[in-house]
Amino acid sequence: MKIAVAQCSSIRGNVESNIDEHLRFIQEASNQGVHYLVFPELSLTGYEPELADELAFTEGDVRLEPLISAAKKYNLSIGVGAPLASKGLPKIGLILIHNTGAVEKYEKMFLHEGEELYFSHGDKHHLLQADKYTIANAICADTVNPEHAQLCFELGANVYIAGVLVTPTGYTKDAKLWSHYASEYEMLVAIANYSKPSGGLATAGKSAIWFKNNLIAQVEQCEDAIVIALARGDSWVGKVHKM
Numbered sequence: 001m002k003i004a005v006a007q008c009s010s011i012r013g014n015v016e017s018n019i020d021e022h023l024r025f026i027q028e029a030s031n032q033g034v035h036y037l038v039f040p041e042l043s044l045t046g047y048e049p050e051l052a053d054e055l056a057f058t059e060g061d062v063r064l065e066p067l068i069s070a071a072k073k074y075n076l077s078i079g080v081g082a083p084l085a086s087k088g089l090p091k092i093g094l095i096l097i098h099n100t101g102a103v104e105k106y107e108k109m110f111l112h113e114g115e116e117l118y119f120s121h122g123d124k125h126h127l128l129q130a131d132k133y134t135i136a137n138a139i140c141a142d143t144v145n146p147e148h149a150q151l152c153f154e155l156g157a158n159v160y161i162a163g164v165l166v167t168p169t170g171y172t173k174d175a176k177l178w179s180h181y182a183s184e185y186e187m188l189v190a191i192a193n194y195s196k197p198s199g200g201l202a203t204a205g206k207s208a209i210w211f212k213n214n215l216i217a218q219v220e221q222c223e224d225a226i227v228i229a230l231a232r233g234d235s236w237v238g239k240v241h242k243m
Contacts (some may be wrong), residue, residue: 001131001231003159004034005192007207007219010046013055015063018044022080023070029226030074032241036130040163040192041140042092043081047165047199049118052083056090059103064095071097079137081163089120094137094163096128108139109148127157138162144174153185161190171204182210188229188236195222211236
């Protein structure tokens, strides 16, 4: 089992170009033997709250077809970030596309201050089973609300994975929490951050994976990369694959 996060960038509101960039990462992740690949928060549109309503996706959205085809062709599952159509304000979502082509969604449960002007929040955790691993999906602010990770653990998760947009000023504080979850719950914690600014916000990059008490892999800079965790017995080994 290989689980990975993509550190990539998005062009403001240009879904077609952003999908092309996702396809580049998906193909390379397949070359690396990855089974599940997660992208940053709102990766299909960029972190652009004011564009969310007009660009919002549905689970059956035709714009997802290239990604569905790629998931089936390369035999891996992917989690992409996108605004999701909803009654009232859209939600910040993760669209999970299985290697079978089946599509699910997870809706961000905790919003950062100011996001409530553009988004409503979800109310259900999302877990998926992959081999012997129970993977809990999260999005950005979910990960800095400890009750989210705790409940995922209580639901049986031994992997906690999230797409985020974290700035240089916020990274150190947030990373302490991510590391704590890995140690406290003895699980794999993986974070996909942007490689370039989005929505006028700088990014820290430094997408990373922790397991138990160890940081097992981290991108050192704001560059395009795939961060991979390989299951080895009851442990995990990490590596960074630069794009």
